[in-house]
Amino acid sequence: MKIIVIGGTGMIGTQLVSNLRLHHYEVIAAAPANGINSVTGEGLADALSGAEVIVDVSNAPVYNESLQFFETSGNNLVEAARKAGVKHYIVLSIVGTPQLTESNYFRAKANQESIVRNSGIPYTIVRATQFFEFLGTLADLYTQEGIIHLTPATVQPISSADVAFELAKTALSAPLNGIKNIAGPERFILPEIVARYLQKIGDSRKVITDDKIGYDGVFVNDARLSPEFPDWVAAQTFDSWFAESSAKSLNA
DSSP, X not given: OEEEEETTTSHHHHHHHHHHHTTXXXXXXXXXXXXXXTTTOTTHHHHHTTOSEEEEOOOOSSGGGHHHHHHHHHHHHHHHHHHHTOSEEEEEEETTGGGOTTSHHHHHHHHHHHHHHTSSSOEXXXXXXOBGGGHHHHHHHTEETTEEEEOOOEEOOBOHHXXXXXXXXXXXXXXXXXXXXXXXXXXXEHHHHHHHHHHHTTOOOEEEEOTTSOBTTBXXXXXXXXXXXXSEXXXXXXXXXXXXXXXXXXXX
16 A cells, blocks of 8 residues: 655654554655655655555644645645545644634644545544644743743643554544544643643743733633544653653653
8 A cells, every 4th residue: 555644754744654664555755855745736646646545744834824835735635636546635633723713823724624525535634632742832932021921721732653653543544534633641731731841851931821822823721722522542641751752862
């Protein structure tokens, strides 16, 4: 079986490609650096020729251009996948997407989901929660004069490795023609988990709860970023992930 991973050189894509190759499938890591560009269409037809499964884990290279990126990329991929006779189209999305479309990024992801749902190709949309790996980025984004302001939203973060694992399992399974919500095993209030992460890395910045700060431009202080009933819950806890990541960094 031939499987194409769009965004196959990124954080999720690299792990996903490695997981799938362990099963001895033909896997192509599609990315502009490899001559396969879902926005311009370069190399898509050749890459998808004979492919049975496509997994899209790509992301907009410029955050403010997400709407255009996901629309153009999604339409190009759907057209190429139809011509190639792809039997299963998988997209990685975000938990809470339909309820957070006041955000340009979440609206872009909602459009991407819609393109796939309406493509006529059997599909599965995997919505994941926030990755552990982005906790530091969140801290930086919401720092004001040395203090981190975060909304008290409920989150259920997950490791990128667990996301890649579940995506590989999905790629080797029949299409759901629906949505699968995946999350980590623990629920936190966002300021709590970010503060824990900063404490572990020795970052002394203060974290405060701020109801007015929002999340990616959306007022959210509830549980929309965490699935009420996850379809799959990963095993790796925050502490386990941090210990494993620290060990890898020391041995790198």
